[in-house]
Amino acid sequence: MSQLAEDIYSDPDFYNGVEEKVDEIIESALKPITVSVDLEGNYPKEVLKSLGESGAFKQHLSSIRKDEFCDMGEAIKLMSKVSHECLSTGFSVWCQDACAWYIEVGSNEYLKEKMLPKIASGEILAGTGMSNTMKAYADIEDLRLSGKKVDGGYIVNGSLPWVSNLGEDHMFGTLFAIDGDKDKPVMALVDCSSKGFELRLSAHFVALEGTRTFACIFNDVFIPDEMIIDHDGKGFMKKARFGMIMLQAGMAAGNIQACIDICKENEGRFGHVNSYLDDRPEELQEELDDLLDACIALAEDPYDTSDDHFKDVLQLRLTAGELTLRASQSAMLHAGASGYLIKAKAQRKLRESYFVAIVTPAIKHLRKQLAEMN
Numbered sequence: 222m223s224q225l226a227e228d229i230y231s232d233p234d235f236y237n238g239v240e241e242k243v244d245e246i247i248e249s250a251l252k253p254i255t256v257s258v259d260l261e262g263n264y265p266k267e268v269l270k271s272l273g274e275s276g277a278f279k280q281h282l283s284s285i286r287k288d289e290f291c292d293m294g295e296a297i298k299l300m301s302k303v304s305h306e307c308l309s310t311g312f313s314v315w316c317q318d319a320c321a322w323y324i325e326v327g328s329n330e331y332l333k334e335k336m337l338p339k340i341a342s343g344e345i346l347a348g349t350g351m352s353n354t355m356k357a358y359a360d361i362e363d364l365r366l367s368g369k370k371v372d373g374g375y376i377v378n379g380s381l382p383w384v385s386n387l388g389e390d391h392m393f394g395t396l397f398a399i400d401g402d403k404d405k406p407v408m409a410l411v412d413c414s415s416k417g418f419e420l421r422l423s424a425h426f427v428a429l430e431g432t433r434t435f436a437c438i439f440n441d442v443f444i445p446d447e448m449i450i451d452h453d454g455k456g457f458m459k460k461a462r463f464g465m466i467m468l469q470a471g472m473a474a475g476n477i478q479a480c481i482d483i484c485k486e487n488e489g490r491f492g493h494v495n496s497y498l499d500d501r502p503e504e505l506q507e508e509l510d511d512l513l514d515a516c517i518a519l520a521e522d523p524y525d526t527s528d529d530h531f532k533d534v535l536q537l538r539l540t541a542g543e544l545t546l547r548a549s550q551s552a553m554l555h556a557g558a559s560g561y562l563i564k565a566k567a568q569r570k571l572r573e574s575y576f577v578a579i580v581t582p583a584i585k586h587l588r589k590q591l592a593e594m595n
Contacts, residue, residue: 242275243299247306255307256564258431264388265310265431266346269317272303273343278317281464281523282325284333285341293464293520297471304475305482308573309431311472312580313346316386316393316432318468320347323394323408326460326524327450332410340392348386350395350411350437351465352581357403358458359582359590366397366439368407374445375399375407381437387420388433389413395437396454406454408461409444417442428572459526466582467523467534470516473541473577474509476570480545480552481505483567487555500551508544512537532594539587542578549574 250268257263272278279285281296296318304311317340324337339345357364366379377397384393391413399405413420419438426434451457484502487495495501515537522530549571553560560567578584 239276239280239295240299240302243272243277243302246271246275247302251303251306251310255310258307258309259428259569260430260563262425262430264433265307265313266388268310269313269346269386270343272314273317273341273346277303277314278321278343279341281318281468282321282337282341284325285337291523293467293523294517297468297474297516297520300468300471301475301478304472305479306475307431308472308476308570308576309429311475312429312432312576313386315468315472316348317343317346319349319351319465320392320394320410322464322468323349323450323457323461324410326464327408327457328453329447329450331447332450336392336410346386346388346391348384348391348393348433349465350381350384350393352383353381354396354406354458355462355465355581356586359586361586361589364396364398364401364403364406366395367401368397368399368444370399371443374443374449375409377409377439377442377444379439382423383434384437385429385432385434387413387435387437389420391433393437394450396458404455406458407452408450408454408457410448410450411437411442411444412448415442415444427575428569429576460524463525463531463534464523466538467516467520469538469577469580470512470541473538473545474513474516476545476574476577477505477509477512477541477548479566480548480570480574481509483552483560483570484555487557487559491555491557495555498551498554500547502551502555505544505548505551509548512541512544516541528594532591535582535587535591535594538582539584539591542584542587545574545577 277299281293283291300314321340324332353365356362368375368377417440420435423436481502552567556567
């Protein structure tokens with residue numbers, strides 16, 4: 222364990238005041254750069270490091286907390302706070318939380334002991350390359366990575382189009398198929414400095430540009446056995462899927478609350494005419510509160526691998542995506558022309574909301590899965 226991790230975990234007050242620390246980081250370090258993150262693609266690396274040191278990335282990790290308690294609800298709440306200000310940063314928090322979750326529910330004790338504390342503390346920043354995996358097992362596209370077993374590990378080839386929260390000193394979790402066989406998957410932690418691995422900037426986005434999103438090229442990349450999160454990829458997916466999707470509720474909740482706040486801020490000047498709009502702030506707030514109540518209730522049992530439990534989280538995630546779109550459109554209409562300015566919060570939240578709706582699992586993906594499960 223690193224000195225940073227040891228210092229953090231030995232602090233008896235580490236789990237106290239995390240929310241206050243996160244609020245302070247948002248106010249002092251994130252707010253001044255939010256517009257540059259959005260418009261210039263400024264990656265908020267130091268903010269993410271500070272959030273890791275505050276304890277924001279470990280609330281859902283019972284093996285790190287040492288109290289056998291997985292507070293996924295708190296992890297979602299902290300992500301929501303960040304996303305309320307900046308969804309680019311909130312999404313990077315999700316990437317970090319998700320990668321840590323993969324190691325948490327995986328079978329590799331070495332990674333839990335050596336790598337998980339560093340990711341949980343923000344010493345190592347990490348991403349998640351599971352979009353292709355989730356689409357492949359929903360029969361939307363083919364698996365893009367194929368591995369071959371060799372002495373001491375695997376040789377992996379293929380490419381992933383978009384993976385976020387990456388850099389040469391970052392890591393990310395992803396799944397590959399043995400000899401291209403979808404029924405024989407393996408889950409791995411990939412080091413972006415590995416020989417044969419390339420990060421390629423292949424696109425620019427209308428929002429979320431500050432998330433360090435790259436195409437990942439695997440050209441005979443060797444992944445040692447010690448970096449295999451779980452050799453049983455199918456079993457791993459069943460354990461990981463709930464938390465991976467559930468945590469995304471933090472992004473949605475933060476965006477929705479920000480949009481409600483924009484509506485309220487414009488009541489003083491435009492309340493007399495905004496009253497004719499649909500999706501008024503008090504209505505949206507009631508729906509968000511109900512969504513959060515359902516979210517916290519579901520999050521109390523993150524290790525339930527049953528299909529019924531998973532169906533509930535898919536439905537919650539769908540409801541969150543749909544409410545995000547309604548809230549952001551309402552915020553834009555409530556703000557009017559002032560929300561249409563290039564640095565206006567309303568139009569930024571509108572663009573961000575579409576990311577919540579299309580990031581894997583997208584609304585169409587969720588509806589497909591739910592229809593098949595029903």
